[in-house]
Amino acid sequence: MSGFDPAPQNDSNGARKRWMAETDTFDRVYDVILGITTPTPYGDIADRADCSANTAKKHLDRLAEMGVVHKDEQSRPTRYERDDGYLEWQEARRIAHELTVDEIIDRVADLEAQRDAYEQRFETTDPASVTVFEVDDHDAVHERMEAVSDWQATTRDIRLYELARQLAQNDGHLIPA
Template identity: 45%
Template sequence: MEPSEEIVTNIRDSWEGDNDAFGRVYETILGISEYTGHNDIAEIARCAPNTAKKHLKRLNQMGIAECQSSHWSLAFRRNDAYLEWREVTQIAEEHSVQDLAERVRKLETKESELQEEFGVEGPDTASVYASNSDRPTHELMQAIGTWNGIQRDIRLYEAARQLQQNDGNLISAFVEIPSDDHAPAESQ
């Protein structure tokens, strides 16, 4: 599946100036969500296929791109986990631990309200037809979409809070590691 013409146009417009082939391939892959052949990516990035393949392999090693290979070609797409990590670090840089904790509390309150309204644990099992709400169907559909966004935001803001709280690590450096003293004795 080829990226939309709008994506291609936006990427090419951003290349004004001194953007090299690596930069163009990088920007191209960020706009591609479906596995796309390296030849097609090269065409979009306006570089030779071998150049695109070399840079895509590097982006794959960096965790920015995912790769799928067949017998005769390589296909790549962006790694959404990388983009999510970038978003988490940006949120962590822009907010204090207290701000992040307050934001998570507000989001969790809103999620609880939606759980009560729909009578289910999450938006994946929510139904506009099984709801006890008096709201019109289109508003219930919007609420389910909002609920998906709330869950995503909770995950991102909580990860950013942990990152802030633990000096840039998602796991605290002060986590106790069990000593061998408490390990079960080996049978001889």
């Protein structure tokens, strides 16, 4: 599993006990799976969600049908991981509800200008093609790594805001109804 764990582990302040008391089993499985970035056996997810393996598998299968998680049935035991596309869709929906179409268009223009600046700086349109270790100075390497990471985030944000624009312009649909 990843280093991120949505299930509270530190019980010094009772956070895990409150989470257990205030959250039903489905929601605990949902919380746990959203924190998982690598395929994970359903038994491990059950341990984190504090439920039986069969219950976790039932809820995970339901979440897979809903498109929230990927299910790898070829592995034994079956492994699950969150679907990042689902999270992107949720984020685009949030943006579409919070901003006007004009605000979204302005944000995309700003993001595209940032992307263009990175492309000019690194003389490529693909951040993955940038070699960050071309320089000898540790600070320069770190700065290049940060710039490439920001460039990748900018590219992702353009995609999200464009999706949000489509949703906002089409009353929550990708294409006009």
